[in-house]
Amino acid sequence: MTSKRAAVSAINLFHGRGFLNGWSHKSGILSPPFSLFSSKAFQPKQPRIDFSCVKELKDAIELFQKMKSMRREPSIRMYNNLLSVTVKIEQYSFALYMFDEMLRLGVPVDAYTMTIAVNCCCLLKDIKSGFAIMGGCEPDVTTFNTLIKGLFLNHKVAEAGKLFNKLLRFRICEPDDVMILAMVDGLCKSGNVLPARDLIRRLERSRSRTDVKAYSALLVGLRKSGMVDDALQLLSTMIEKGISPNVVTYSSMIQGLCDLGRLEDVKVLTNEMSNSNISLNVFTFNILIDAYCKERKMKEADDLLEIMKQRNVYRDVITYNTLIDGYCSRGIDSMVDKGLKPDIVSYNCLLNGYCIKGRIDEAWLLFLKVPLKGLEHNTCTYNTMIDGLFIKRRFSEGWKLFEDMEARRVSPDMYTYNTLLDGLCRNGETGEALSFLHMIEGKGVTLNRVTYGAVINGLCKNGKHDVATDLFNQLSSRGVLPNARMYTMIIGAFCHEGSTEEAKCLLTEMQSRGCALDEVTYNIMTRSLLKKKELSKAIPYLEVMCEKGLSADVSTLSMLVDQMQGQTKDDFLLRLMKDVLPKDIVS
């Protein structure tokens, strides 16, 4: 087992020196192993205490007072119970206060007490105190697990790694499944998915094997980094190794496939699940229902709801939120009837429903009602409302709401900025959009394709083709890959300037990146060539369009007809005339 000396030295190694300064407590805090009362027969009977009635801070305070004044001193287990429920109601500061009091009163705390206290420090983002508490008595693997998780929670990734390595190297404790999970999950969530995968590989070379939860955490990490196929690959690898995936593993893989719209592949996984006798739970159903709702496949979503009912899988708040979001109108009442309390997401979904239907005044009333329900507007609430106002071109009201948001310390995120930038652009204020963009970039907010797409689109539409092209060329240095839409816009910009050669280069580049060229792109390109009277160069594009079943638009066609006057009508052009051109243009 762990020796206290080893543990403390590990902590010193970790922190350099002196972390225990200022921490003092009575020595001999642990009970002697064979005290008079350690045998069950002599153990005074503890009065029953109902901890489940602790629902809020004042209950915990009252109970603590009561326990302190009890004639027979409550056992440490009773105190631990109280601490535990206090943590469950998220009163971490009070839990720590009780912990201090217990030390002051000389209550013999144990490893459980200490782990709870360390956990509270971590959740309150006070890692230093967490480490300091460890001087109190012998930490075990659970305590270290709590600390590792706390380090990740406080964004101290390197420190978590160092601590983990030291625990291994000095054999301070044997890492268990929970510790490996804490490491894998922490690494993945801090964007270190590949190191997490390496860690599992490294451990598997020395230790027996990684459990299903750690694998699941890694799969989630891979999925979130867009490596869905790697995740699926790993899923089969783990099955080969004899580690059986469970409902969580499958659900997260199903989520990954749904994100990519691969609903057919999802069926393979659900079949695998039923073959392995793994039942879908409410999570799995929620993911599936959400996917179908997003694709407007309401029949399938309804079928799933029916299956849920048959299998006694109960809808939760998220099921209802998904439905509100998907159906946009079913309201919140039915969830209230089922005894579920709508949360801020419920209202955000409903708000979104009103906004996308253009029922902006109802949306606004709902927005105002949220605080009356005891809920606080969050970033998403503001984003949805601002977006709704902007759709109606009520820009100044949207900006006012943004100011309100900042005043109330609700932090704007990428979505907020995307909406605002898009609004500026759509209102023709491209100069303001550009300087706003630079301001956001200065804040270090991560921006995406949507952000830049909105600005580039605005610039193009307002004739600022060179500025748009500059920004487009800077995308890769900002870690953003252009999508088909952005390529099309810039190709359009080049075409507009008559730079068809540059446009052609971009067209080739977008094809090599696997972006699908759509009707718009072909039309722009063809029109640009026709404008330069280069009919022979335009024809190959028209041919490709014919092959792909894409149609030329009216202005392309009229230019084409124009230039065909007096040209020899070869077979292709005749066919084109017959198949593609609308009758009124031919005549």
Place this chain on the structure above:
DNA sequence: CTAGGGTTAG
């Protein structure tokens, strides 16, 4: 009912 565990919303 003595501590630490992976999956779902814009």
